[in-house]
Amino acid sequence: MTDLEAAVQALAGVPRLLVALDFDGVLAPIVPVPSEARPLPESAAAMEELAALPGTTVALLSGRGRADLAAVSGFGSPVRLIGSHGSEFDADGSSLLDxxxxxxxxxxxxxxxxxxxxxxxxxxxxxxxxxxxxxxxxxxxxxxxxxxxxxxxxxxxxxxxxxxxxxxxxxxVARMDKGAALELLREGEAADAVLFAGDDVTDETVFARLRPGDVGVKVGPGDTAAQHRVDAPPDITALLQQLVEARRRRSES
CATH class of the missing domain: 3.30.70.1020 (Trehalose-6-phosphate phosphatase related protein; domain 2)
Structure with a gap:
């Protein structure tokens, strides 16, 4: 068992788990036309299965605007969609700016x-x-x-x-980063531990805020503060599927 597999097994047993992921380059391969990005089907299915499990909150945390994120990801409730690097927690952003x-x-x-x-x-x-x-x-x-x-x-x-x-x-024109947004999510959901996966430099603000017991996964090359690294979005599919199975077993035991 790899260190990442062991970490996922440990995560599966916490009472309240927050799974938060970047979208482009993590759930969806990078494509030349951003509006054509779509999540890998197996990853999307695993996200929905996780969101249906007890004590499990699933969120996308993206630099995309929230409406754009909803359109390309295809997700809606109960998956939470956080856009604009954490500046958009509401549905339309109408109250965002003065x-x-x-x-x-x-x-x-x-x-x-x-x-x-x-x-x-x-x-x-x-x-x-x-x-x-x-x-x-x-x-x-x-x-x-x-x-x-x-x-x-x-x-x-x-x-x-x-x-x-x-x-x-x-x-x-509004100050926010993904790390601060994750802290708001963690507090609001009273999460005992967090799984976060990201591929971009903006995701380092999250990796830098992770706590003991959390799991951070960097997708692809580049310097990172994450404890773990995988090569590409299909590796995230495998990770999510592993977490689904492990958490389902724990919830049924």
Whole structure:
């Protein structure tokens, strides 16, 4: 039995378990067109099975806007959907911003549209509390030039929070990160332990907050504070299936 398998077996026995995962690169393979991302079917089935077990809360914690996350993941209640790096805990984000933040967001969106106009392969993703600049499909020199301009320009504005990711820079007018969001989830669900899996640099804010008895899993390469690592989304499928079986046995015993 590997260290990760042993850790999952231990997690299965806690009274209240929180399973929180990033979406892209974890439940769903990374694809060139973000709107076409879908969870691996076996992972989706395991998530739904976990969510139906007693004392088990399942959540997606993503940089995507919550509505976008719901559309691409296909999940609804009882799976909790936390979007915009934790800024969206409600369904539509309508109460997320005050008037000053809304004005700042309008200015930010206008500036970014002008900045990326005509740049091949660069796309903007509007979110309730910000805008993400995606360069995954841009030529490398274009992506570097655009992100450098964003970092030197709108990312420096007062009240703007910049969060770098894989081929994306997320700009927000509301301060939140995934680590803080996980703590809110843990407290709200009174979880005894947490399983979190992520692949991006933004997920390190979660790994850094995990406690003894929690399990953190990094998907793919890169420096990480997670205790465990797997190669790709199919490995997360296997992990979730293992957890389903172990937790079901514990609940039935």
């Amino acid at each position: 008037d000053e933040q809304r004005e700042r967001l309008d200015r930010l969106a206008a500036e970014l549209r002008q900045l990326v106009d005509g740049e091949p392969g660069v796309t903007l993703e509007a979110k309730p509390a910000g805008v993400a600049v995606h360069v995954r499909n841009a030529p490398p020199d274009v992506g570097t030039r655009v992100l450098d301009a964003v970092r030197a320009g709108p990312a420096t504005w007062h009240g703007i929070e910049a969060t770098p990711g894989k081929a994306v820079l997320d700009l927000s």
